[in-house]
Amino acid sequence: MARPYRVEVPLRWSDMDAYGHVNNVQYLRLLEDARVIGFREWFPGRDVVASGLVVTHHEIEYLRPLVYRAAPIEIEMWVTAVSAAAFSLGYRILDPLSVGTDVYAVAQTGLAAFDLEAGRPRRLGDAAMAELRSRVGKPVAFRWVGK
Amino acid sequence: MARPYRVEVPLRWSDMDAYGHVNNVQYLRLLEDARVIGFREWFPGRDVVASGLVVTHHEIEYLRPLVYRAAPIEIEMWVTAVSAAAFSLGYRILDPLSVGTDVYAVAQTGLAAFDLEAGRPRRLGDAAMAELRSRVGKPVAFRWVGK
Amino acid sequence: MARPYRVEVPLRWSDMDAYGHVNNVQYLRLLEDARVIGFREWFPGRDVVASGLVVTHHEIEYLRPLVYRAAPIEIEMWVTAVSAAAFSLGYRILDPLSVGTDVYAVAQTGLAAFDLEAGRPRRLGDAAMAELRSRVGKPVAFRWVGK
Amino acid sequence: MARPYRVEVPLRWSDMDAYGHVNNVQYLRLLEDARVIGFREWFPGRDVVASGLVVTHHEIEYLRPLVYRAAPIEIEMWVTAVSAAAFSLGYRILDPLSVGTDVYAVAQTGLAAFDLEAGRPRRLGDAAMAELRSRVGKPVAFRWVGK
Numbered sequence: 387m388a389r390p391y392r393v394e395v396p397l398r399w400s401d402m403d404a405y406g407h408v409n410n411v412q413y414l415r416l417l418e419d420a421r422v423i424g425f426r427e428w429f430p431g432r433d434v435v436a437s438g439l440v441v442t443h444h445e446i447e448y449l450r451p452l453v454y455r456a457a458p459i460e461i462e463m464w465v466t467a468v469s470a471a472a473f474s475l476g477y478r479i480l481d482p483l484s485v486g487t488d489v490y491a492v493a494q495t496g497l498a499a500f501d502l503e504a505g506r507p508r509r510l511g512d513a514a515m516a517e518l519r520s521r522v523g524k525p526v527a528f529r530w531v532g533k
Numbered sequence: 534m535a536r537p538y539r540v541e542v543p544l545r546w547s548d549m550d551a552y553g554h555v556n557n558v559q560y561l562r563l564l565e566d567a568r569v570i571g572f573r574e575w576f577p578g579r580d581v582v583a584s585g586l587v588v589t590h591h592e593i594e595y596l597r598p599l600v601y602r603a604a605p606i607e608i609e610m611w612v613t614a615v616s617a618a619a620f621s622l623g624y625r626i627l628d629p630l631s632v633g634t635d636v637y638a639v640a641q642t643g644l645a646a647f648d649l650e651a652g653r654p655r656r657l658g659d660a661a662m663a664e665l666r667s668r669v670g671k672p673v674a675f676r677w678v679g680k
Numbered sequence: 681m682a683r684p685y686r687v688e689v690p691l692r693w694s695d696m697d698a699y700g701h702v703n704n705v706q707y708l709r710l711l712e713d714a715r716v717i718g719f720r721e722w723f724p725g726r727d728v729v730a731s732g733l734v735v736t737h738h739e740i741e742y743l744r745p746l747v748y749r750a751a752p753i754e755i756e757m758w759v760t761a762v763s764a765a766a767f768s769l770g771y772r773i774l775d776p777l778s779v780g781t782d783v784y785a786v787a788q789t790g791l792a793a794f795d796l797e798a799g800r801p802r803r804l805g806d807a808a809m810a811e812l813r814s815r816v817g818k819p820v821a822f823r824w825v826g827k
Numbered sequence: 828m829a830r831p832y833r834v835e836v837p838l839r840w841s842d843m844d845a846y847g848h849v850n851n852v853q854y855l856r857l858l859e860d861a862r863v864i865g866f867r868e869w870f871p872g873r874d875v876v877a878s879g880l881v882v883t884h885h886e887i888e889y890l891r892p893l894v895y896r897a898a899p900i901e902i903e904m905w906v907t908a909v910s911a912a913a914f915s916l917g918y919r920i921l922d923p924l925s926v927g928t929d930v931y932a933v934a935q936t937g938l939a940a941f942d943l944e945a946g947r948p949r950r951l952g953d954a955a956m957a958e959l960r961s962r963v964g965k966p967v968a969f970r971w972v973g974k
Contacts, residue, residue: 396837399863400705403700404748405649409694410588411565414558422840441557443677445592454698456864485865494865496677502552510847529644530590543690546716547852549845551895556841562694567691570750601845603717603816697905704882707857711854735851737971739886764913790971796846824937 388414388521391428394482395419399454410450412446413491417477420461421495428517433485442494443470449473450492457483463521470509472498473518475488476526494526535668537609538575539630541568544656546601555599560638561591564624567608568642585655589619590643594677599637600626604630606637611670617656618647620665623673682815684720684756689713694750702746705783708738711771714755715789722811732802736766737790741824745786751777752786753784758817764803766792767812770820788820829962831903836860840895848894854932855885858918861902862936864914866909869958879949883913884937888971893931898924900931905964909948913939914959917967935967 394400395416403409452459460482467474474497479490502509542563550556599606607629614621619646626637648655657665688708697703746753754776763770768791773784795802804812844850875935893900901923908915915938920931942949951959 398856400697400703400859403694404696404698404700406698410591411561411694413559414561414591415839418558419839420843426897440598441595443592443594444557444561445590447590448588451587456867499856523880545709545713547691547712547844547850551843551845551847553845558841561870562692565694572752601716603720655792704885705852705859708855708885734892735889737886737888738855739850739884741884744881745881787901 388523390476390478391465391521391525393420393421393423393461393463394458395461396458397452397454401532402454404435406453408454410446410448413446413448413452413493414470415443416459416461416479417446417493417495417504420463420477424463428521429514438500438502439497440500442498443474445526445528446491446493446495447528450488450490450511452479464501465518465521466494466523466525468510468515468518468522468526470484470515472496492526492528494528512524535611535670536669537611537623537625537670538571540567540570540608540610540616541605542570542608542610543605544599544601549601553600554574555601557595559641560593560595560599560626563606563608563626564591564593564640567624568622569609570651576661577669585647586644586648587647589645590621591640591672592675593638593640594675595638597635599626612665612668613641613670613672615657615662615665615669618654619643620657623670624633638675639675641675642648681781682756682758682817684770684772684817685815687714687717687719687755687757688752689717690752690757691748691752697739700747704740704742705775706743707740707746709728710753710755710773711738711740711787711789712822714757714771715745715769718757722815723799733794734794735789736750736792737768738787739820739822740785740787741822743784744782744784746773747819759812759815760817760819762809762812762816764809765801767804770817777778786820786822788822829890829905829964830914831905831917831919831964832865834864834961835899835906837899837958838893838895843881844874845858847854847894849895850937852886854887854893854920857900857902858885858887861918862916863887867931869962870955876916877945879937879941880938881941882936884915884940884965885934886961886969887932887934887941888969889932891929891931893920901957904909906959907935907964909956909959909963910953911956913937917964931967933967935969945950 395464401408429472430478460480462478466476475495499508548555548559607627611624613623622642629632646657694707695702754774756772760770769789771787793802793804842849842853846958903919903920907917918934940949940951
């Protein structure tokens with residue numbers, strides 16, 4: 387089981403809302419940044435993103451409030467499932483300055499390969515699937531039981 | 534079982550991203566708007582939001598792409614669970630102009646009552662709980678099976 | 681001299697920042713909304729925007745703080761100058777609920793006609809110029825003297 | 828005359844709009860980031876921002892389109908005027924990777940010291956004024972003549 391990919395993502399002061407905390411929706415924006423940065427490293431030269439990926443699903447659980455600071459937060463990102471035309475990612479949003487294991491949020495995103503020009507699903511391709519399989523990690527440890 | 538509350542939420546041109554569709558993160562922003570507008574009607578005079586509510590969880594499934602238009606989209610919002618200190622909402626994002634049943638996304642949000650000054654969970658109160666119970670509807674029909 | 685075009689633009693709760701006021705940058709977002717809505721009416725059937733317009737300049741002066749409310753704000757928009765390939769707009773951001781003349785901000789935007797495919801300036805065209813000339817109003821009454 | 832303060836500001840993929848360029852409004856967001864980062868260095872230990880600063884004016888001229896990339900852009904920031912209760916900043920948005928002098932935008936912001944609790948203007952204070960005076964640079968070289 388692969389170790390998670392780690393990426394530092396800077397906050398913006400404007401990520402905070404009128405309550406003075408990073409707004410819950412902006413956490414998803416931070417995850418988007420993590421994917422954009424990470425996928426350039428995961429898929430160098432074969433632009434899986436440019437070929438077309440669409441977000442099909444998000445799930446996120448908020449564990450601790452986050453306040454703007456100059457230092458970036460850290461996002462751990464790994465693969466939770468891969469199929470021929472889709473995959474899902476797990477994430478933990480962490481504080482790289484923290485000695486402990488403070489986790490601000492855990493999340494999961496489903497993505498599907500999509501031919502944007504033809505307007506229909508496509509296959510991921512062997513190289514992309516091999517890369518994704520090499521990054522498979524644990525299921526996301528959601529605690530949410532509210533459904 | 535109550536009928537869903539319906540609210541029209543305007544799009545902004547800037548909700549679109551470089552792919553020319555409303556960005557997946559902005560759907561959550563539209564749900565925030567729906568809650569802000571809806572809660573004023575659900576809780577008139579007893580400001581459950583001002584007393585403190587925090588988002589603890591989101592789940593969203595994207596079903597169809599959405600492009601900016603001048604006409605608002607419609608969000609159906611109902612309660613999926615209520616306890617003494619928390620509740621969850623279900624949503625469907627729809628096109629009010631569509632005769633059919635085009636659904637752009639389905640989603641669910643968990644919220645907890647929180648005493649922002651004391652920094653700890655609080656109880657919802659009898660009136661708020663009664664209001665929420667009167668709005669309980671069906672579980673959200675997620676199709677996502679990717680976990 | 682033409683009367684200003686008036687358009688109601690809804691706020692979003694998320695337009696507020698950690699100070700609890702609509703963030704200064706979001707005022708420009710509201711002006712973008714006013715242009716998108718207004719240009720559909722000013723240029724029906726001949727899509728001046730789709731043919732390519734780029735913002736070349738903004739100036740804005742903030743006069744009063746604005747707090748989120750459900751009611752839209754009102755934006756007055758008029759033309760302050762027209763040439764063969766560019767024009768500028770004046771704006772006042774107002775409260776339509778106010779009997780008086782509360783003005784939250786005054787602003788001006790420069791726009792240039794641009795051929796996005798060819799990557800170079802283009803001419804506005806006679807019909808667009810005629811429409812713009814019919815909407816010419818007063819210069820923006822900036823009070824700013826800080827330069 | 829002081830040399831401009833320089834700060835690197837990361838872009839976000841979501842700064843781009845449906846035209847595939849960094850949206851004109853987001854340039855102001857980047858300037859906000861530059862101020863937040865810069866003021867921590869300019870005013871260490873005496874938090875001029877927390878004591879209350881309000882933006883009273885922005886002017887910005889767009890010179891070149893900007894597309895998202897992983898590398899931060901660079902913002903030069905300096906003081907263009909100081910009085911007892913207000914000051915203004917000049918900026919140039921640059922590419923730190925460019926050998927030449929590519930400038931994406933030039934801008935100016937007016938800020939006023941404001942007692943947020945009392946709701947009225949206040950004086951900047953001697954230490955803040957001294958710091959600001961030490962950072963005075965040239966007027967912003969706007970080319971805009973459209974007014």
